[in-house]
Amino acid sequence: MLFDELVLTIMKAVNHQRTVSSPFHLIKGKKSGQTLQDIGYFHLYPYFSVLPRLEKAAYDQTVQRFYEQGLLVEGEENIHLTAKAMALQTPVPLLNGWKYRGNEAVFFQRLSLVIQTFSHVSQGIRIFDPVQTAEDIQSWVKSYLRAIRFREPSVYADFNAELITTFKAIQATDQQKLMLMQRLSGYGLSGMTWKQIAGVHGIQPIDAQLQTVEVLHGWLEVIEQQRPPLLSLLAEGLVQQSALTETAKRTKSLFENGHSLEEIAAIRRLKTSTIEDHFVELAMNEPAFDHSSFLTNEILKEIVAVSKAQKTKRLRDIKQKIPQASYFQIRLALAIKEEQQ
Template identity: 60%
Template structure:
């Protein structure tokens, strides 16, 4: 998937409902209430935080290209796609952003340092300039290398075999494999910069980076599911085991102790609106979340009915029809799963 296709895919989901900047925040993985709830409202989990270091300038350049290609209409309030954009047939992707939330970069950094070390030490060269200087990363890799008995040639061969076999199973393109491999450094070769990789493949730098992220997501999925013991070690703490953000987990613990929304805000010294965001996230991800402390069943049904009848999830539009409902209650109702009792 090219970066423009990624942006169009997200925009299709939120067309006429969100601003031009909303895909930018989602792609970067902004943990704001608005971005988190949009993931649930519009089913955008795969694309969350796929490019945490995305620069606004590069994103804006892409937006301008979409205008020039007549894929976007001028609208100061919301995303307004043209029929040409809405008719685009964009292939399915292998992204799993909500699961990894940018941690595929940690996996790649670990892999880079491990590959470099094995490349040198297997040739009896013990001194080299590490490709990554971060102390926490180096400490982690040292512990990992000791566990796999990295000085034994059998371990080096097994590691290489696992890389080849797992990449084959991942089913990613040859270009994607090459892009990931070109980031690695070893004896006699240096990893390429993103600019060099993009130039070598005739790609925009964002497309090269996105291709790597998609490849890494697919690859780590395979490593998790199949029997690759050496590579599995590199995935430690890479996968987000909880569907909830850490801050929301802390709010949940206090809520389970019987504290009210206002009491939780006071204890955590956070704005009430921030705690409301946490409850919306809970409603979005926990099918057993009891919403009745904040929202009656009848009001929930009214909000859902208005949303469906008007074919919108814009809070302001629903509020116009249900003035007695608070914005928090509307957000909560929209976040709840259809099967919610």
């Protein structure tokens, strides 16, 4: 998937209902209530935090291209795609941003340093400049290498076999896989920069980055399925075991212990609106969440009916039709999955 295709896919999902900058926050992984809710409202889970270091200037260049190509209507605060844009087909992404939330970068950092170490040690070289300079990565890799007894020849062979087997199983193109390999360093070989890789493949650097994220997501999925011991340990702690953010988990725990929304806000010393964000996140991700403390079934059905009839998830539009519902109730209703309504 190319970056422009990624942005257009998100814009199609939120067309007329969110601002032009909203895809930027989603792609970077901003943990605001609005962004987290949009993930559930518009089923945008694959795209969350896929490029945490995305610069606004790069995003703005894509938006400007859309204007120039007649895909976006200028002068509108909210996204307003043209018929030409809506007719364009975009590929199905090989992304799982909500599950990995940028941790694929940590996996690559660990992997690249382990491969560099194996490469040098296999040549009898004990001292080299590590490709990863972050102390936490270096410390983790040192512990990992000691744990797997990396100096034993059989371990090197097993690690190599796991790499080959799992890498072949990734659902990605050969070009994408090659771009990832070109980032690796080893004995007598330095990894290429994004600009160098982009030049070799005739694409933009940001497209090279995005496509390698797809490969890493696919690789982590294969590792999770196949459970090869050495690579599974390398990916330890990187897969989100819960769909909830850590702060929403704390609110959930207090709620399950009998505290009200207002009490939770006081205990945690957070704004009531922030705790409301957490409950919306719970409604979006927890099948067993009981919304009855905040929302009657009658109001829930009315909000859902208006949203479907008006084809909108804009809170203001729904509020105009159901003035007796609070904005929190509307947000909560939109977050509750259809099978729970």
